[in-house]
Amino acid sequence: MDPALLAKYDGARVPRYTSYPTAPHFSPNVGHEVYGGWLEALDTAAHAGSLYLHVPFCKEMCWYCGCHTKIVARYEPIGRYLQHIRREIELVAARIPGRLKVRHVHFGGGTPTMTSPADFEALIDHLRRHFDVVEGAEIAVEIDPRTLTEDMTQALGRAGVNRASLGVQDFDAGVQAAVNRIQPREMTERTLEWLRANGIRHVNLDLMYGLPRQSEESVTRSAEIAMAMDPDRLSVFGYAHVPWMKTHQKKIVEAELADSIGRWQQFAAIARTLEGAGYAPIGLDHFAKPTDELAVMQAQGKLRRNFQGYTTDDAEVLLGFGASSIGQMPQGYMQNAVPFDHYAEAIDAGRLATVKGLRLSDEDRLRRAVIERLMCDMAVDVGALAVQHGMPAGHFDEELAGMDDLVADGVAVVEGRRVTVPESARPLMRLPAARFDTYLSTGAGKHSRAV
Incomplete structure (x- = not known):
């Protein structure tokens, strides 16, 4: 270029x-009462649904992070938060006439696998009690290999998880130090061994470009290492430096960031490496094996895009649970309260936590x-x-x-x-x-x- x-x-x-329209244009005109009305009007015979659960906790902050997350050193806040999500599931399901069929479940964060194995399995059981999670439904979980345990991996397998997205970003030790995410290659390889041993064989790896200290050579090496791990899909995201919005990004040394040409060269180097090995480019920033459903759907003109990025999920109903989560109904979009205490306050009061959204014209x-x-x-x-x-x-x-x-x-x-x-x-x-x-x-x- x-x-x-x-x-x-x-x-x-x-x-x-x-x-x-995008989230910055959501307004308080769509609050919990409007969302409740949308749920009550839902025709479960005409619509299947998808579920997104946001678990906004991490053990430590990655300095590039743009997510709504909270650093915790104890389990008690996580356990209390999961109680609120279970209650929110009950509140939402009670407003829906009939029983909603669900074909996709996605756990995002934060680090969803910071939950205990018992709590995660109990949460999946709770979902199955309140929704008709169909046989063969995709159940996907975002994973930080630095905190995943073998016990938790076994719980994921028992709960029916069949897709895992692993955050990697870069395998270069210098880059990892510059963004406060130390994750040796062996740690990621061990995580993949655990997942595959427990029947979770559909794996995505996340890489990034535009991070401090990256170069064409370093991102190429990271892409080669990632391919050696044989993922089905890879996401390649550009780092968005917005320290005025995410103050922890001020810890990143701006002088170590590439300019626009350097960013493009890094992305192009990753793309050449992945495509040269047979991965198909998917939209803006994804790559997949030609046999993967994502690539097949793109070839058929059926690829979709939602809040989780490129997807095979064509559901008009996406129910979001947890603080800051965003959902979609045929009528429009809705988002829960972002601050944890505001979210918890709504659920404790027995009302939906939706505070803003947008009605589609x-x-x-x-x-x-x-x-x-x-x-x-x-x-x-x-x-x-x-x-x-x-x-x-x-x-x-x-x-x-x-x-x-x-x-x-x-x-x-x-x-x-x-x-x-x-x-x-x-x-x-x-x-x-x-x-x-x-x-x-x-x-x-x-x-x-x-x-």
């Missing part, structure tokens, strides 16, 4: 589009579909999609006419009403997507850099 092009778009801040749904297809397929026929949504074929003609600069720069190709992102511009795919975002001007400062 042309270095001048990277420099041109270096200052652009655009969403990652795990939803549309028909226009929002259409633009969401356009953005999702661009993010998943790198191409979309906006005219055909508009017609499918009951709008005129020329609904987006103004947006198409306004993409001349992206077309001239090779970031987009416009043919009639079809927009395509060239392979060479894959890392910049969020820029064409953002041209269909009518909310962006009021929240641009809250998003990550485009490069």
